[in-house]
Amino acid sequence: MKFWKVVFASLAAMGAQPLAAQMESVPDRSAQEGEGPFDKLLIRGATVIEGTGAPPAGPIDILVEGNRIAALYPGGAPKDEARTVQRVIDAKGMYVLPGFVDTHGHNGDPAKAPQPSYGYKLWLAHGVTTVRGVSFYFGPGKPDLSDARRSAANTIVAPRLIPYAVFGDKWSGGNPDTPAKAREWVRWAKAQGYWGIKFFNSATPAVLEAALDEAKLQQMGTVAHLAQTGVAEVNARKAVELGLGGATHFYGHFESLLKEGLPHYPEDYNYFDEQARFGWVARLAPQAVEPGSEKWDDYVDALVESGVTLSPTFNIYSASRDVMAAKTRDWHAKYSLPSLMEFYAPSATNHGSYYKDWTSEDETAWRNFYSKWFKLTKDFHDRGGRVTAGSDPGYIYQTWGFAYIGELEMLREAGLSPLAVIRAATIDGAREIYEPRGQEPPMGRIAVGQLADLVIVPENPLANLKVLYGTGHTRLNYETGAIEQVGGVRWTIKDGIVYDAPALLADVARMVEEQHGER
Structure with a gap:
């Protein structure tokens, strides 16, 4: 499958559209919204x-x-x-x-939350003062850049917005399907004002390696959702070896830890049927080696030594282990838009709304999956690896702001101490964003x-x-x-x-x- 077909199939599967022209504009901050800054x-x-x-x-x-x-x-x-x-x-x-840092943000679309200030205000109301958008908006147009500039000037009510672009997205220069074209796209994205790149693992290893290398030269951050469509060639271990700076979600980890060969999927498996995609993700855990085994320890050590950052976003999949609890959270009635609740409901098309026939067997598989995923993250953290907090809101019953606090609770469930959770949410998140630029972060600690x-x-x-x-x-x-x-x-x-x-x-x-x- 050609690069663009894979990229936009992946974005479509995530519920993304070319939304720039359709989203409402964020209103200017009024005199009644926020006080200061003060001389003292x-x-x-x-x-x-x-x-x-x-x-x-x-x-x-x-x-x-x-x-x-x-x-x-x-x-x-x-x-x-x-x-x-x-x-x-x-x-x-x-x-x-310190103000919290959300390292995995998106913001709405016309079907879910057409006014971006809905998400921005929910983030701020939960103490989130910086968000890395991966991306804030998909497709052509640059409202993520203009929102970032307006937030930096404090003319809108929003956290500090750090814009990343999806590799190959947003420009009109064609398919970056060669190493040379990949480097050209990275230089273009840098010139536009993007701070970093989000990869969906849809490029060949040679193209990915060139893009990652150019990103380092341009002092841009890199993070990857290593989708199953490309993980056979580039799992998390391979991506890190090629120079990836950050890995989000669980994708690529268990494929790096398989007991043998490639993952097993049933004969009728279809990646674009999300019921199958997410139902079978959890079945990867028993196909991987056990914690404490030689292969497990070698993989964790390799991640730590590489300097990669893990932003697990545990919360975004938590409904998979208890859908009933997720859809009846305290905040939905008062703070989740009706259009958002409709998007969350079981659907054959909406990304993350895959509970068309979600069974107790699926939930049990996901609880077991989390046990292993928690252990991997805890081992990585205990050996000196950096873990940050990202919420990936707007999908799977995870509403802005509330989802972020849910992620902090799940980092605690994974075994990080309360102080380590706060560190993940503050200085470590800030360092993940600023380190590629060769800068100490200006925020993240008191x-x-x-x-x-x-x-x-x-x-x-x-x-x-x-x-x-x-x-x-x-x-x-x-x-x-x-x-x-x-x-x-x-x-x-x-x-x-x-x-x-x-x-x-x-x-x-x-x-x-x-x-x-x-x-």
């Missing part, structure tokens, strides 16, 4: 979880000047300093973390000189990651006997601009109500 902003009395894995410390006052952290004052800021600030946030008893990207939460997320969900966490108050809803992000600060997280959620709830009314 003081966050007072917080317990700080600074992002690198260091334990919490507090109380600490954080002084922000413009969009940068200017000073950290253990015990409290000097009185003279406190008198000069324009805004004080009382964070006594609260926790402050330190003097860093960008003022911060999350302020009333409850301790290290004790319970559920307090980061916009819907909060249900808990009994033993003093009053009342059942209370606690938690949720209180403020998200991006570039020194203070966003009221509950107000962002209220905006999203209005979008949902309006669409219900229209229907």
Whole structure:
């Protein structure tokens, strides 16, 4: 199959279309949306979880000047300093973390969520201040670039947007089916303003190697969804050997660990029938060697030594192990658009809506699959490999923002400690994005000189990651006997601009109500 047929078949299977002209434009940020940046902003009395894995410390006052952290004052800021600030946030008893980094973002399409600010506001309401789009939009046109520029200027309400392009997409230069053409496309993408490249493994090994090499020369990041259509030639081990910087999802890992030969699929298997595709993905796990075996350990060591980053996106497939739970999440009624819920429902065409005949046998296979996938990720992490947090929202009952917190919970389930989860969500995500550019990230930890990207939460997320969900966490108050809803992000600060997280959620709830009314 020719390159473009494979690429666009893959994109079609993901529910992608050439959407640039069809999406609504993101409205300008109004005067009522976010406060600041201020000459001086003081966050007072917080317990700080600074992002690198260091334990919490507090109380600490954080002084922000413009969009940068200017000073950290253990015990409290000097009185003279406190008198000069324009805004004080009382964070006594609260926790402050670096802004979260989502390393795997997409944003809507006309059928699901035509207004991009729906996803942007949900991300911000959950503390996500930076998103790498892989891609934000597929097809010709560049709303991902214009949205990124507008976000950098803070003229729209959105996280910091890092645009990647799918290899071969977006240009009119024809099929990059030779090493020379691959290099040309990479240079073109760099000139347009894209920070990196997302591969679907649809190129030959020689073309992929040339593209990866040129990307390094151009200081662009690379990440791959190693689709089953190309994994027989390029599994994860081979891709890493060719120079891949990041691997997302599970694709390519189990194919690198097979006990023998190629994967076994039934005679009537059809990749474009997603019921078969995702049903049989889980059946790869028993075909792979066991954790702790020589081949397993050799593979994990090879990944670590290569410097590749793993962004597993556990959450996006979690419905496969319990569909009923996924479709009845607390937030769907108030925060998931009716059009989005329709897209999620079983369908023969919508990507990820493959539950046409999903059985207990399928769910059991996926639970077993996760056990092995968790172990692979944990072994990689424990041996020094970098793991980051990506949510891949807008598919399979995973709504923006909520999906990201779900990914943090699943990183914890995989065995990462709470501090390691926060590190994956902050400094390690920032480093994955900035390292290809030869730069230390300007955000991702709480330190003097860093960008003022911060999350302020009333409850301790290290004790319970559920307090980061916009819907909060249900808990009994033993003093009053009342059942209370606690938690949720209180403020998200991006570039020194203070966003009221509950107000962002209220905006999203209005979008949902309006669409219900229209229907």
